Amino acid sequence: MKRPRPPTWLERQRYLLDFTLSSLGRRKGKNLALAALYTLVVFALASVLLYTQALRSEAMRILEGAPDLVVQRVVAGRHDLIPGDRVERLSKIRGVQEARGRLWGYYYDASARANLTFLVPDRFWGKPGEVVIGEGVARTRLAVPGEPFPVLAADGEVVVLKVRETIPSFSELVSSDLVLLSEPDFRRLFGIPPGLFTDIALTVPNGKEVSTVAAKIRGQMPDTRPITRAEITRTYEAILDWRSGLVVLVLAAALLSFGIVAWDKASGLSADERREIGVLKAIGWDTSEVLAMKVWEGAVISLSAFLAGLLLAYFHVFVTPAPLLAPVLKGWSTIYPEFRLTPVLNPFIVSTLFLLTVVPYTVATVVPAWRAATTDPDEVMRS
Amino acid sequence: MRKSDRFLLFLALMLALLEVARLHALHRGRDRAEEVLAMTAMARRLGLTDLSLFTDARYARHPSQADRFAPFQDHPTSLEHFPSGSLVPPPAP
Amino acid sequence: MIRLQDVRRVFHQGRPDELVAVDDVTLDIADARITVLRGPSGSGKTSLLALVGCMARPTSGRIHVGDREVTSLPEHFLTEVRRLTFGFVFQQFHLVRGLTALENVMLPAYPLGGSRKALVARAQALLDRFGVGARAHARADWLSGGEAQRVAIARALVNDPRVVVADEPTAHLDSKLSAGFMDLVAALRDEGRTVVMASHDAIVYDSPLVDHVVSMRDGRIVRGEP
Ligand SMILES: Nc1ncnc2c1ncn2[C@@H]1O[C@H](COP(=O)(O)OP(=O)(O)OP(=O)(O)O)[C@@H](O)[C@H]1O
Ligand SMILES: [Mg+2]
DSSP: OOOOOOOOHHHHHHHHHHHHHHHHHTTHHHHHHHHHHHHHHHHHHHHHHHHHHHHHHHHHHHGGGSOSEEEEEEETTEEEOEETHHHHHHHTSTTOOEEEEEEEEEEEETTTTEEEEEEEOTTOOSOTTEEEEOHHHHHHHTOOTTSEEEEEOTTSOEEEEEEEEEOOGGGHHHHTTEEEEOHHHHHHHHTOOTTEESEEEEEOSOGGGHHHHHHHHHHHOTTEEEEEHHHHHHHHHHHHHHHHHHHHHHHHHHHHHHHHHHHHHHHOOOHHHHHHHHHHHHTTOOHHHHHHHHHHHHHHHHHHHHHHHHHHHHIIIIISOOTTTHHHHHTTOSOOOOOOOOOOOOHHHHHHHHHHHHHHHHHHHHHHHHHHHHSOGGGGGOO | OOHHHHHHHHHHHHHHHHHHHHHHHHHHHHHHHHHHHHHHHHHHHHTOOSOSOOOSSTTTSOTTTOOTTSTTOSSTTSOOSSGGGGGSOOOOO | OEEEEEEEEEESTTSTTOEEEEEEEEEEEOTTSEEEEEOSTTSSHHHHHHHHTTSSOOSEEEEEETTEEOTTOOHHHHHHHHHHHEEEEOTTOOOOTTSBHHHHHHGGGGGGOOOHHHHHHHHHHHHHHTTOGGGTTSBGGGSOHHHHHHHHHHHHHTTOOSEEEEESTTTTSOHHHHHHHHHHHHHHHHTTOEEEEEOOOHHHHTOTTOSEEEEEETTEEESSOO
């Protein structure tokens, strides 16, 4: 018996792939539709994953600048203004480098139907009577520097401020809805008497001391609630998880129905297919070759869909402003930041998606063929 | 061209595009690093605690700072007429 | 030479519906000869052919292909013997539908790797030889019965096997095509190939081209007319 040179792995796989492609080509329309549907599912899933990952990492980096500790006064379970003398007391606690009373609040602008955030910076660089506004505010109110900026004060009077400048738009992710103004204007607008603040921000240089300081504050001022930066970032993580979870939930229905279609398509081995495997075995294919061919059959569709879906999602999320996802985040807000995220394409996301998409489909293709592939080849000879 | 080669070429093309995306991510990351630093600095200067992502409900801009009394916000599944309100989970204990 | 010694093939052994399809067959199949198994339906021709072609293992007994004992070989090696030594022509031809005639002919060589160009040339040459070269790119399911059979023969030969096994090869052919088939088979023998066929078609077993006729009944070989 002559024994030819053993084939290289690649040579053999290319032949098996040739067969698979010819075989898939027989129901070209159906298989293309399946691949397209599959691509769409991967695209949706990948978009959500990429978007939330990027947003999360961006938020984490930005929030490194947030105060180490924020102290709120709570009256009967409600957030209340905090007296200025607490600033003095808090700054004396060991570990606290600086305490500063903050003034901020929300203002519902009925004409623009938007919630604006009014905030007094530590050292406001404008003159009293002037405001510095975020790009989003500028957009919704059509306000430009030099124009008047009328605001309805707490006493019902309209106070006309003047737009000094807008905050550079690259920072919209944090500044879109901001209206920065001077302390006297803020107190006048909202009727907050001098000596009271919204809350107090503390600087605690040593990160390890933050929780001790917080505990100390709770002991010394039982009517306050200290919020650490870790709690803030944790809230964010949770929000983004929750949010992506919600989208995934919505997608789950689509995912499930696709799963059923795919399973049915991949696993329902018809009599024809079973006979075909028998023929292949009878003319000299080994069980392992039949299975390898089936792996290719699953991989051709799922790998193509995976790569195409992932690339489309990357393009959607990081090259365009994610038009299909933004509404989920946006809710009903009329002020919405226009931002670009720092792209994240790490091996974790890629491999997660791969495991979620390529592996199950391929398995669903191979497993049902297993029985047919292991039966004796003489089965086909029975007529 | 042989069918398998056509497909392998297609795969190679997709992988090349993926590599382009990776490089794009790297490049953009470097480009944006400065802007992110500036935003961090702005957050520090202004004492910002939240992103301006959710501005539909008045308490939603600052989910980490929100008043506890805001109606229905304590539980994400509670009735809520602002979409993002329903997405903010209960404050961590 | 293929030798079968006391070969039995039992289906559903130990069950009430136990069936002895091949019963104590001892047979030598000579090289470069045409051997025909004849017998009524159900006499075990196909089952014996499957054993000869290493498609199945006998329940008991031994089979030698050349000087190699194949009954005890693990599946993987049996497959290798099958694909290098045997070419098969099935009763229903069993071409893979949707693939072209050319692709069908190439199929048995896929697991062997090697240059595709050479393989295409080889397959095309075989199709040409059997007069269906022009149909190389037609889909298998569009071929007529006679064409399909020629493609099936070409497929059986693509790995250049020493033995060609055919089960009821003329069942779907008219007399003229059947006679033509016998000429093809004779040509294969004249190239030095061994041909083993199962048939209850007189055109086959009464053909002067056949070297050896083995009659079967109830799984056994019978002397003289069955
Ligand atoms: N896989 C199997 N399982 C159970 N019984 C089988 C199997 N294969 C064949 N048989 C039985 O074995 C006996 C011999 O069958 P075989 O197909 O070898 O006969 P044959 O001579 O080829 O008949 P025909 O001329 O109709 O093709 C028949 O009774 C058949 O039903
Ligand atoms: Mg038969």
